[in-house]
Amino acid sequence: MNPNIDLNAKTVNVYPLPLTYSYAEAMHRILSDKGWFTLPKSMLSGMTASCFRLSVHRQLHKDSPTAYNWMAEHTVAAELIGVIAAQSAGYQFAPTFPLYQQKAIRDIRKSLDQGTGAIVWKDQFVVITGYDDHKQIFYYIDSPTATDGLELPYTRLGRNESPYWYYQIYEGQFETEIPQMIRESFIQAVYKAEVHDPMLPESQYACGLLAYDAIEQAFISGIYDADGAYETFMYYAICKKEAASYTREACRNWPELEATARHYEHLSAVYEEITTELSLNQGAAACFRHTKLLDLVRAAKNAEAAAIQSIRLLLREPIENRFHDVGLR
Incomplete structure (x- = not known):
């Protein structure tokens, strides 16, 4: 695809966009399944201020749409709706990546054992829904309409086409007032x-x-x-x-x-x-x-x-x- 496009000579290739998760959609899937957020996704998008962000190349x-400070914005998003979150991120080419990968695997499995999914970056935000220690794989869904879990080997966690890795888990709630x-x-x-x-x-x-x-x-x-x-x-x-x-x-x-x-x-x-x-x-x-x-x-x-x-x-x-x-x- 040529990025140097003349508006007067080039039209957009129109195609149905894939139904992929935004961060807010992934968060809503997990919290609604957990019973921690019972309002529509538009309300979560607003209460977390996610829908108000605008950044463009x-x-x-x-x-x-995904060019922003994930660590800062996602921390604030969880706090705004009274959710305690833990997260980590970095670059897969860092020499310490294997250590962080092992910690991520432990954290995500622990969260799943407590009945709570996890958000992971896999060149888009996806929701980890389960795991199989015998097969050494996670199961994840990558769109709001997905029902069957896709497989992600433990060894591939964080190894994306983009150089970034990221995950967020939810550990509890604290009381906050709607107003x-x-x-x-x-x-x-x-x-x-x-x-x-x-x-x-x-x-x-x-x-x-x-x-x-x-x-x-x-x-x-x-x-x-x-x-x-x-x-x-x-x-x-x-x-x-x-x-x-x-x-x-x-x-x-x-x-x-x-x-x-x-x-x-x-x-x-x-x-x-x-x-x-x-x-x-x-x-x-x-x-x-x-x-x-x-x-x-x-x-x-x-x-x-x-x-x-x-x-x-x-x-x-x-x-x-x-x-x-x-x-x-």
């Missing part, structure tokens, strides 16, 4: 919109509201991964839809969120239009597609900026009390 590579969870999730939404992820080099990635400027520049220059752009927008369209659903539901506890809910609903509608434009066949006039996409990206930025501003107005005091780091908890 400046050439819109398909790794954009506080909702309030904190929207503070985190502001943080994700305004602060660049320090793990990502700014020369290659853009985060939050600044991601829209990077997307716009990619479309104007024509130097971007068309299939990656399609996958990225499909993923974030789901996130924006969940943000809208979550905010609308949160209005039941906090009616003052009504304006914010309308902004996110508008944002979700704009993302649907963007994915439709990216799916157009080659018969569409190139100049029309070029103008329409740029207009939609700018509309999305305005809608998201309006949503964040409305949250800032509602939570001005707690946000300002965190001085220069709104992400502090």
Whole structure:
């Protein structure tokens, strides 16, 4: 696939995206099976602030949705909903990897013995559901619709095409109040919109509201991964839809969120239009597609900026009390 694609000469290869797990989907599968979270996935995506994150590669590579600080964000995600989590990550080429691999195997088996699955990175987030010590394998599922477990030999745990390994297990719960969870999730939404992820080099990635400027520049220059752009927008369209659903539901506890809910609903509608434009066949006039996409990206930025501003107005005091780091908890 050629990453240097001219919008005026290249259309997206449209294909059904595979139903794979995002981190929030994998987390929801485990916690709902455990009985620790009984609300829809959109509520977990909102309460953990996962649906509010936006990070993109400046050439819109398909790794954009998973380009963020897993350790930091997943720790906060679990804490926000009152779950005690343990996790570890690193590079498989490190000389200490075999030691970490053995510890991961022990930790995951222990969690499974207690009736709790584990999240593992296997070039996407997957859920470990069981193991067979005699065969030295784990069983895992890699999509929300999967029922039969795939096999992962112990020796292959963490050995991915990408150089990273990661796992997270859940050890218990602590009491937290729904109003506080909702309030904190929207503070985190502001943080994700305004602060660049320090793990990502700014020369290659853009985060939050600044991601829209990077997307716009990619479309104007024509130097971007068309299939990656399609996958990225499909993923974030789901996130924006969940943000809208979550905010609308949160209005039941906090009616003052009504304006914010309308902004996110508008944002979700704009993302649907963007994915439709990216799916157009080659018969569409190139100049029309070029103008329409740029207009939609700018509309999305305005809608998201309006949503964040409305949250800032509602939570001005707690946000300002965190001085220069709104992400502090």
